[in-house]
Amino acid sequence: MRDGDGLDQNTGSSVHSDCIVTGTGWNPRMFRFPIWILIIAGAFAGIAATGTLFAQNSAPDQAFDRCKAINDDSLRLSCLRSIIQDRDNAKGGSPAGRDSPPRWRLVQSVDPQSDRKAMSIMRTADTVRSDPDLAGLMIRCRSRLGDGSPNLEVLVVLLNPLPLRAHPNVRLKSESAENRYTASIAAPGALVLLPAEAVALATGSWQSANELAIDVEDSGLTIHGVVALAGLRAALSDLSASCPRDSGPPQ
Numbered sequence: 001m002r003d004g005d006g007l008d009q010n011t012g013s014s015v016h017s018d019c020i021v022t023g024t025g026w027n028p029r030m031f032r033f034p035i036w037i038l039i040i041a042g043a044f045a046g047i048a049a050t051g052t053l054f055a056q057n058s059a060p061d062q063a064f065d066r067c068k069a070i071n072d073d074s075l076r077l078s079c080l081r082s083i084i085q086d087r088d089n090a091k092g093g094s095p096a097g098r099d100s101p102p103r104w105r106l107v108q109s110v111d112p113q114s115d116r117k118a119m120s121i122m123r124t125a126d127t128v129r130s131d132p133d134l135a136g137l138m139i140r141c142r143s144r145l146g147d148g149s150p151n152l153e154v155l156v157v158l159l160n161p162l163p164l165r166a167h168p169n170v171r172l173k174s175e176s177a178e179n180r181y182t183a184s185i186a187a188p189g190a191l192v193l194l195p196a197e198a199v200a201l202a203t204g205s206w207q208s209a210n211e212l213a214i215d216v217e218d219s220g221l222t223i224h225g226v227v228a229l230a231g232l233r234a235a236l237s238d239l240s241a242s243c244p245r246d247s248g249p250p251q
Contacts, residue, residue, distance in 0.1 A: 067124070067135070104235035106242060118142040119242045121235040122157065125225040126211075133159045134214065134225030138191070139202055139236065141243035150243040154198040156214055158223065161189025168192060168218035172201070174209035174229070183216075192216055207233040 104121045124136040135157040141150040162168065162185050170183045170192060179201065186193040206212065209229050216223045 104231050106235070106238050108242075116142065117244050119239060119244065121239045123227055125214075125227050130225035130227075131223050133223045134216070135159050135190075136225075137212065137214070137227040139239060141239055144243055144245055148245075150240045152199045152202070152239075154194045154202050155186060156183075156192040156194070156216055156225075158190045158192060158216070161185075162192070162218055164189055166218050168216050170194060170217075171213075171215040172198065173213040174201075174206060174211070176205050176209060177201075202232070203236065207236075 104123050107120045107122050109118050109120060110116070118140055120138050120140040122136055122138045125134050138155045138157050140153045140155060142153070143151045145151050156170065164185050164187065166185050167182050168185075170181050172179045172181070172194075179197070181195050181198065183192045183194050185191065206229050212227050212229055214225045214227065
Protein backbone atom coordinates (compact mmCIF):
# COMPACT_ATOMS: atom_id res chain seq x y z
CA MET A 1 0.00 0.00 0.00
CA ARG A 2 1.22 3.55 -0.81
CA ASP A 3 0.70 6.77 1.08
CA GLY A 4 0.06 10.07 -0.65
CA ASP A 5 3.79 10.80 -1.14
CA GLY A 6 4.40 7.60 -3.08
CA LEU A 7 5.83 5.62 -0.11
CA ASP A 8 4.98 1.93 0.08
CA GLN A 9 3.99 1.48 3.72
CA ASN A 10 4.66 -2.26 3.66
CA THR A 11 8.19 -2.22 2.25
CA GLY A 12 9.38 1.29 2.96
CA SER A 13 10.33 1.72 -0.67
CA SER A 14 9.98 4.95 -2.56
CA VAL A 15 7.84 4.35 -5.66
CA HIS A 16 8.09 6.49 -8.82
CA SER A 17 6.84 6.09 -12.38
CA ASP A 18 10.41 5.88 -13.75
CA CYS A 19 12.13 3.50 -11.33
CA ILE A 20 11.87 1.66 -8.01
CA VAL A 21 14.43 2.21 -5.25
CA THR A 22 14.56 -0.11 -2.31
CA GLY A 23 16.51 0.03 0.84
CA THR A 24 18.93 -2.58 -0.51
CA GLY A 25 19.80 -0.77 -3.78
CA TRP A 26 18.47 -0.50 -7.32
CA ASN A 27 15.71 -2.87 -8.29
CA PRO A 28 16.31 -4.75 -11.61
CA ARG A 29 13.16 -3.06 -12.90
CA MET A 30 14.72 0.32 -12.20
CA PHE A 31 14.34 1.82 -15.73
CA ARG A 32 10.99 1.80 -17.44
CA PHE A 33 11.29 4.07 -20.52
CA PRO A 34 8.19 5.74 -21.83
CA ILE A 35 6.86 3.99 -24.92
CA TRP A 36 7.64 6.95 -27.21
CA ILE A 37 11.37 6.62 -26.49
CA LEU A 38 11.28 2.98 -27.54
CA ILE A 39 9.43 3.91 -30.73
CA ILE A 40 12.04 6.54 -31.68
CA ALA A 41 14.90 4.14 -30.93
CA GLY A 42 13.31 1.53 -33.16
CA ALA A 43 12.80 4.07 -35.92
CA PHE A 44 16.46 5.11 -35.87
CA ALA A 45 17.52 1.47 -35.99
CA GLY A 46 15.33 0.97 -39.03
CA ILE A 47 16.78 4.04 -40.73
CA ALA A 48 20.31 2.78 -40.10
CA ALA A 49 19.49 -0.63 -41.56
CA THR A 50 17.81 0.95 -44.56
CA GLY A 51 20.81 3.23 -45.10
CA THR A 52 23.14 0.25 -45.14
CA LEU A 53 20.96 -1.57 -47.67
CA PHE A 54 20.70 1.56 -49.81
CA ALA A 55 24.47 1.98 -49.81
CA GLN A 56 24.85 -1.59 -51.04
CA ASN A 57 22.38 -1.15 -53.91
CA SER A 58 22.91 2.49 -54.88
CA ALA A 59 26.19 2.05 -56.77
CA PRO A 60 24.66 0.23 -59.78
CA ASP A 61 21.84 2.77 -59.91
CA GLN A 62 24.36 5.62 -59.84
CA ALA A 63 26.21 3.95 -62.69
CA PHE A 64 23.01 3.87 -64.77
CA ASP A 65 22.33 7.54 -64.01
CA ARG A 66 25.90 8.40 -64.99
CA CYS A 67 25.59 6.58 -68.32
CA LYS A 68 22.23 8.14 -69.13
CA ALA A 69 23.66 11.60 -68.59
CA ILE A 70 26.36 11.21 -71.28
CA ASN A 71 25.53 13.50 -74.18
CA ASP A 72 27.17 11.50 -76.96
CA ASP A 73 24.74 8.85 -78.23
CA SER A 74 27.29 6.13 -79.01
CA LEU A 75 29.14 6.61 -75.72
CA ARG A 76 25.90 6.57 -73.76
CA LEU A 77 24.74 3.37 -75.44
CA SER A 78 28.04 1.58 -74.89
CA CYS A 79 28.15 2.68 -71.26
CA LEU A 80 24.63 1.33 -70.61
CA ARG A 81 25.40 -1.90 -72.44
CA SER A 82 28.49 -2.38 -70.28
CA ILE A 83 26.53 -2.07 -67.03
CA ILE A 84 23.76 -4.40 -68.24
CA GLN A 85 26.27 -7.06 -69.23
CA ASP A 86 28.04 -6.77 -65.89
CA ARG A 87 24.74 -7.19 -64.04
CA ASP A 88 23.90 -10.27 -66.11
CA ASN A 89 27.29 -11.77 -65.28
CA ALA A 90 26.76 -11.06 -61.59
CA LYS A 91 23.35 -12.76 -61.59
CA GLY A 92 24.37 -16.10 -62.96
CA GLY A 93 27.30 -16.15 -65.34
CA SER A 94 30.72 -17.37 -64.45
CA PRO A 95 31.58 -17.51 -60.73
CA ALA A 96 34.36 -14.98 -61.29
CA GLY A 97 31.89 -12.53 -62.75
CA ARG A 98 29.90 -12.23 -59.56
CA ASP A 99 32.55 -10.30 -57.65
CA SER A 100 34.51 -8.68 -60.48
CA PRO A 101 34.27 -4.92 -61.13
CA PRO A 102 32.99 -3.54 -64.43
CA ARG A 103 35.30 -4.64 -67.24
CA TRP A 104 36.81 -2.96 -70.25
CA ARG A 105 34.33 -2.93 -73.13
CA LEU A 106 35.19 -2.89 -76.81
CA VAL A 107 33.02 -0.25 -78.46
CA GLN A 108 32.49 0.73 -82.08
CA SER A 109 31.56 4.34 -82.73
CA VAL A 110 31.66 6.94 -85.50
CA ASP A 111 34.21 9.74 -85.39
CA PRO A 112 32.11 12.94 -85.50
CA GLN A 113 34.96 14.83 -87.21
CA SER A 114 35.53 12.45 -90.11
CA ASP A 115 32.40 10.27 -90.13
CA ARG A 116 34.66 7.21 -90.04
CA LYS A 117 34.43 4.16 -87.85
CA ALA A 118 36.47 4.20 -84.66
CA MET A 119 37.10 1.43 -82.14
CA SER A 120 37.55 2.06 -78.45
CA ILE A 121 37.86 0.31 -75.14
CA MET A 122 36.08 1.99 -72.26
CA ARG A 123 35.81 1.46 -68.54
CA THR A 124 33.38 3.30 -66.29
CA ALA A 125 34.60 5.09 -63.19
CA ASP A 126 34.11 3.76 -59.68
CA THR A 127 30.76 5.32 -58.78
CA VAL A 128 31.48 5.35 -55.04
CA ARG A 129 34.87 7.08 -55.29
CA SER A 130 34.28 9.37 -58.26
CA ASP A 131 32.49 12.63 -58.87
CA PRO A 132 29.26 12.24 -60.84
CA ASP A 133 30.66 14.29 -63.74
CA LEU A 134 33.44 11.80 -64.54
CA ALA A 135 32.09 8.89 -66.57
CA GLY A 136 35.24 6.86 -67.23
CA LEU A 137 38.39 6.29 -69.24
CA MET A 138 38.60 5.53 -72.97
CA ILE A 139 41.41 4.37 -75.24
CA ARG A 140 40.49 4.93 -78.89
CA CYS A 141 41.88 3.84 -82.24
CA ARG A 142 40.68 5.68 -85.34
CA SER A 143 43.42 4.59 -87.76
CA ARG A 144 46.72 2.79 -88.09
CA LEU A 145 50.19 4.23 -88.48
CA GLY A 146 52.36 3.66 -91.52
CA ASP A 147 53.88 0.52 -89.99
CA GLY A 148 50.42 -0.94 -89.39
CA SER A 149 50.42 -0.41 -85.62
CA PRO A 150 47.30 1.13 -84.06
CA ASN A 151 47.25 4.90 -83.66
CA LEU A 152 45.94 5.12 -80.10
CA GLU A 153 44.47 8.02 -78.13
CA VAL A 154 43.73 8.20 -74.40
CA LEU A 155 40.65 10.17 -73.37
CA VAL A 156 38.83 10.95 -70.15
CA VAL A 157 35.05 10.80 -70.63
CA LEU A 158 32.98 13.47 -68.89
CA LEU A 159 29.22 13.75 -68.54
CA ASN A 160 28.99 17.44 -69.29
CA PRO A 161 30.91 18.85 -72.26
CA LEU A 162 33.59 21.49 -71.90
CA PRO A 163 34.17 24.27 -74.47
CA LEU A 164 36.11 22.93 -77.46
CA ARG A 165 38.71 25.66 -76.96
CA ALA A 166 39.38 24.63 -73.34
CA HIS A 167 42.72 23.15 -72.25
CA PRO A 168 42.09 21.52 -68.87
CA ASN A 169 44.90 20.40 -66.61
CA VAL A 170 44.81 16.66 -65.96
CA ARG A 171 46.52 14.74 -63.18
CA LEU A 172 46.89 10.97 -63.53
CA LYS A 173 48.09 8.95 -60.54
CA SER A 174 48.70 5.21 -60.38
CA GLU A 175 50.58 3.20 -57.78
CA SER A 176 53.87 3.71 -59.61
CA ALA A 177 53.74 7.27 -60.96
CA GLU A 178 51.98 10.60 -61.09
CA ASN A 179 51.76 12.57 -64.32
CA ARG A 180 50.33 15.97 -65.16
CA TYR A 181 49.30 17.10 -68.64
CA THR A 182 47.61 19.95 -70.41
CA ALA A 183 44.86 18.32 -72.44
CA SER A 184 42.58 19.39 -75.26
CA ILE A 185 38.89 18.79 -75.91
CA ALA A 186 37.65 16.43 -78.62
CA ALA A 187 34.21 16.72 -80.18
CA PRO A 188 31.48 16.66 -79.01
CA GLY A 189 33.09 18.25 -75.95
CA ALA A 190 32.72 15.51 -73.34
CA LEU A 191 36.03 13.89 -74.32
CA VAL A 192 39.25 15.17 -72.74
CA LEU A 193 42.05 14.19 -75.13
CA LEU A 194 45.37 13.52 -73.42
CA PRO A 195 48.72 14.06 -75.17
CA ALA A 196 50.62 11.20 -76.78
CA GLU A 197 52.67 10.64 -73.62
CA ALA A 198 49.59 9.11 -71.99
CA VAL A 199 49.54 6.39 -74.66
CA ALA A 200 52.97 5.25 -73.48
CA LEU A 201 51.55 4.91 -69.97
CA ALA A 202 48.54 2.92 -71.19
CA THR A 203 50.74 0.52 -73.12
CA GLY A 204 53.31 0.38 -70.32
CA SER A 205 53.09 0.97 -66.57
CA TRP A 206 49.28 1.10 -66.35
CA GLN A 207 49.06 -2.55 -67.36
CA SER A 208 50.59 -3.59 -64.03
CA ALA A 209 48.67 -1.04 -61.93
CA ASN A 210 45.42 -1.69 -60.08
CA GLU A 211 43.73 1.65 -60.59
CA LEU A 212 44.14 5.16 -61.88
CA ALA A 213 43.12 8.33 -60.04
CA ILE A 214 42.10 11.14 -62.40
CA ASP A 215 41.69 14.86 -61.74
CA VAL A 216 40.47 17.19 -64.49
CA GLU A 217 40.76 20.90 -63.64
CA ASP A 218 39.24 23.64 -65.74
CA SER A 219 38.27 27.19 -64.81
CA GLY A 220 38.83 26.54 -61.10
CA LEU A 221 36.62 23.42 -61.04
CA THR A 222 38.18 19.98 -60.43
CA ILE A 223 36.47 16.73 -61.39
CA HIS A 224 37.84 13.65 -59.65
CA GLY A 225 37.46 9.98 -60.48
CA VAL A 226 38.98 6.53 -60.02
CA VAL A 227 39.09 3.89 -62.76
CA ALA A 228 40.16 0.27 -62.27
CA LEU A 229 42.91 -0.86 -64.65
CA ALA A 230 42.69 -4.63 -64.24
CA GLY A 231 42.47 -6.39 -67.58
CA LEU A 232 43.91 -3.49 -69.56
CA ARG A 233 46.56 -5.60 -71.32
CA ALA A 234 43.99 -8.01 -72.78
CA ALA A 235 41.62 -5.16 -73.66
CA LEU A 236 44.37 -3.35 -75.57
CA SER A 237 45.13 -6.54 -77.48
CA ASP A 238 41.48 -6.74 -78.56
CA LEU A 239 41.53 -3.07 -79.52
CA SER A 240 44.68 -3.48 -81.60
CA ALA A 241 43.13 -6.36 -83.52
CA SER A 242 39.90 -4.42 -84.15
CA CYS A 243 41.42 -1.05 -85.07
CA PRO A 244 40.38 0.22 -88.52
CA ARG A 245 43.03 -0.25 -91.17
CA ASP A 246 42.30 2.96 -93.05
CA SER A 247 45.25 5.16 -92.19
CA GLY A 248 44.32 8.09 -94.35
CA PRO A 249 43.86 11.59 -92.89
CA PRO A 250 40.42 12.65 -91.62
CA GLN A 251 38.14 14.00 -94.28
